[in-house]
Amino acid sequence: MKILVCISKTPDTTAKIAFSDNNTKFATDGVQWIINPYDEWYSLVRAIEIKEADPSTVLHLVNVGGADSEPIIRKALALGGDEAIRINLEAGDAFCIASQIASVAKEGGYDLILTGKETIDYNGSSIGGMVAELLNIPYISHALKLTLDGNEVSCVREIEGGEETDKVTLPVLVSCQKGMAEQRIPNMRGIMGARTKPLKVLEPVAVDALTQIVSYDLPPAKEGVKLIPADQPEELVRLLRDEAKVI
Amino acid sequence: MVLVIIDHADGKIKKSSLEAATYAAELAAQTGTTAEALIAGTISEDASLLGLQGIKKVHTLSDVSLNNLDAQVHTAVISEAVEKTGATIVVFSNNSYGKSVAPRLSAKLKAGLVAGATALPDTSNGFVVRKSVFSGKAFANVGILSAKKIISLNPNAFHIADGGQKAELVPFAASVPQPKVTVTGTEKVTGEVSLSEAEIVVSGGRGLKGPENWYLVTDLAHALGAATACSRPVADSDWRPHHEHVGQTGLAIAPNLYIAIGISGAIQHLAGVNRSKTIVVINKDPEAPFFKAADYGIVGDAFEVVPKITEAVKKLKGIS
Numbered sequence: 001m002k003i004l005v006c007i008s009k010t011p012d013t014t015a016k017i018a019f020s021d022n023n024t025k026f027a028t029d030g031v032q033w034i035i036n037p038y039d040e041w042y043s044l045v046r047a048i049e050i051k052e053a054d055p056s057t058v059l060h061l062v063n064v065g066g067a068d069s070e071p072i073i074r075k076a077l078a079l080g081g082d083e084a085i086r087i088n089l090e091a092g093d094a095f096c097i098a099s100q101i102a103s104v105a106k107e108g109g110y111d112l113i114l115t116g117k118e119t120i121d122y123n124g125s126s127i128g129g130m131v132a133e134l135l136n137i138p139y140i141s142h143a144l145k146l147t148l149d150g151n152e153v154s155c156v157r158e159i160e161g162g163e164e165t166d167k168v169t170l171p172v173l174v175s176c177q178k179g180m181a182e183q184r185i186p187n188m189r190g191i192m193g194a195r196t197k198p199l200k201v202l203e204p205v206a207v208d209a210l211t212q213i214v215s216y217d218l219p220p221a222k223e224g225v226k227l228i229p230a231d232q233p234e235e236l237v238r239l240l241r242d243e244a245k246v247i
Numbered sequence: 248m249v250l251v252i253i254d255h256a257d258g259k260i261k262k263s264s265l266e267a268a269t270y271a272a273e274l275a276a277q278t279g280t281t282a283e284a285l286i287a288g289t290i291s292e293d294a295s296l297l298g299l300q301g302i303k304k305v306h307t308l309s310d311v312s313l314n315n316l317d318a319q320v321h322t323a324v325i326s327e328a329v330e331k332t333g334a335t336i337v338v339f340s341n342n343s344y345g346k347s348v349a350p351r352l353s354a355k356l357k358a359g360l361v362a363g364a365t366a367l368p369d370t371s372n373g374f375v376v377r378k379s380v381f382s383g384k385a386f387a388n389v390g391i392l393s394a395k396k397i398i399s400l401n402p403n404a405f406h407i408a409d410g411g412q413k414a415e416l417v418p419f420a421a422s423v424p425q426p427k428v429t430v431t432g433t434e435k436v437t438g439e440v441s442l443s444e445a446e447i448v449v450s451g452g453r454g455l456k457g458p459e460n461w462y463l464v465t466d467l468a469h470a471l472g473a474a475t476a477c478s479r480p481v482a483d484s485d486w487r488p489h490h491e492h493v494g495q496t497g498l499a500i501a502p503n504l505y506i507a508i509g510i511s512g513a514i515q516h517l518a519g520v521n522r523s524k525t526i527v528v529i530n531k532d533p534e535a536p537f538f539k540a541a542d543y544g545i546v547g548d549a550f551e552v553v554p555k556i557t558e559a560v561k562k563l564k565g566i567s
């Protein structure tokens with residue numbers, strides 16, 4: 001069994017969101033970088049659990065990013081995984097990123113590929129589906145459970161207003177979200193061990209971008225809260241009906 | 248031509264697909280073309296009514312196997328429809344169906360995808376689509392560079408038109424591949440409003456002290472016809488199911504009205520809800536950060552205030 005987990009670098013959830021260069025670039029000054037929570041908490045930990053249950057499992061991590069991704073790759077390796085591959089390309093257009101991952105995945109012949117359901121910065125939910133299409137394998141998105149029985153995979157995925165159970169045979173690509181696993185904290189042994197795990201750097205394959213960010217902007221600030229006295233709930237309901245017109 | 252892909256469940260077209268259909272029709276008008284729709288699978292409603300949203304033609308592929316989602320199969324079918332109809336722009340709703348299928352279609356057609364669009368594109372100079380990024384904390388304007396284009400529209404980001412005439416129905420014949428994914432069961436949370444499509448959401452946080460007090464949230468939600476949500480620690484402590492967790496690491500929502508009860512308004516929580524049109528905060532701490540992001544607020548004890556609001560809503564709606 002060979003598993004590939006896709007790891008993305010995102011700003012910390014408390015990072016100040018601001019833009020530079022005439023609002024064309026995310027301002028990275030003072031930003032702390034983390035592993036995208038969906039990748040770290042759910043797909044990576046679930047892959048580690050599978051490896052713990054069957055130690056013959058080979059677990060690789062892949063990241064598309066510059067050298068500044070290496071701290072988060074080492075942190076991921078401290079949680080688990082045998083080795084990591086970094087494709088040396090500043091992450092941008094989703095199709096370019098997916099093409100890089102697909103090329104690594106083809107080479108490696110993985111049975112199971114896991115991504116998070118989305119990254120918390122670009123919220124595209126796109127990489128998993130694109131990689132699956134490029135590899136011509138099935139794709140199960142937004143899975144909150146994944147169980148393996150030999151070659152058979154069973155997933156529970158979220159749909160509007162409920163859940164659905166899907167069965168599929170390996171190879172498959174699954175995007176993971178809450179429910180899949182419990183967040184782990186790397187221990188000292190993991191952190192020490194991660195330093196010597198192989199981290200291969202590959203040069204990207206040439207792909208034309210399909211999209212390009214032209215500019216960013218921030219939502220308009222709220223005008224300020226209108227406080228209603230606690231003993232006048234009817235007034236709140238009246239304002240919601242007559243002023244905000246939402247009920 | 249702009250082709251909108253209609254998502255449906257239990258024989259009914261989803262509300263978010265009606266928004267996507269309206270969006271497609273307005274985009275078609277903007278770019279001097281027409282909008283058509285594709286329904287893969289079977290519905291029990293009259294598909295020609297999509298004309299009300301401005302759709303001229305509805306291609307129907309009535310194959311029951313397509314009522315189940317295998318993203319690979321749906322991608323193959325839609326890509327055939329794009330080819331045969333000559334569509335240059337494909338519109339999805341950015342719901343669980345759109346998130347599963349649109350990226351595959353993008354890779355297959357080499358068509359640039361903007362997932363999470365919040366407005367019609369700016370076509371004055373290129374083709375630039377506005378989308379929400381950083382979990383609602385900012386917007387990005389994204390240019391699509393390829394000839395074919397795909398847009399997934401965020402639920403609740405666009406209105407539903409109901410003025411047009413009935414659309415023409417045309418059966419669409421495609422070779423439907425054998426699915427590799429089998430759906431062995433679905434579990435619907437019946438009777439409740441789906442959170443991502445809900446127009447009103449009532450949400451509770453740790454300030455409610457425990458699951459036994461959730462009647463405060465659900466009573467108000469029932470009175471308003473609203474969906475229920477919660478903060479992360481509430482879902483983590485299993486007071487409420489995981490699918491109700493909203494925020495940066497849960498579901499991002501954009502209802503018309505979001506009512507937050509006993510939620511402090513941490514930055515990660517705000518990220519998932521600040522696209523809501525109107526925000527009401529009920530918190531006993533006047534310093535709670537949520538008040539800064541709110542339109543209306545009551546500083547007070549939820550246990551006293553919320554039942555009174557519920558009563559006032561019932562009175563307004565004539566429910567006793």
Ligand SMILES: Cc1cc2nc3c(=O)[nH]c(=O)nc-3n(C[C@H](O)[C@H](O)[C@H](O)COP(=O)(O)OP(=O)(O)OC[C@H]3O[C@@H](n4cnc5c(N)ncnc54)[C@H](O)[C@@H]3O)c2cc1C
Pocket residue numbers: 013037451452453454455477478479480481492493494495496497508509510511512513514515516519529530531532535547548549550
């Ligand atoms: C990486 C990361 C990701 C995260 N993602 C999310 C996310 O997606 N969603 C999310 O919600 N959180 C998320 N969090 C957690 C977030 O930081 C907060 O801890 C969380 O939102 C707090 O939940 P709360 O407001 O319910 O609880 P608290 O912060 O404990 O607030 C409870 C509030 O209730 C009020 N209160 C108490 N009693 C009453 C009463 N009787 N009447 C009225 N008000 C009362 C208090 O004044 C207080 O403001 C994340 C954190 C991290 C580090």
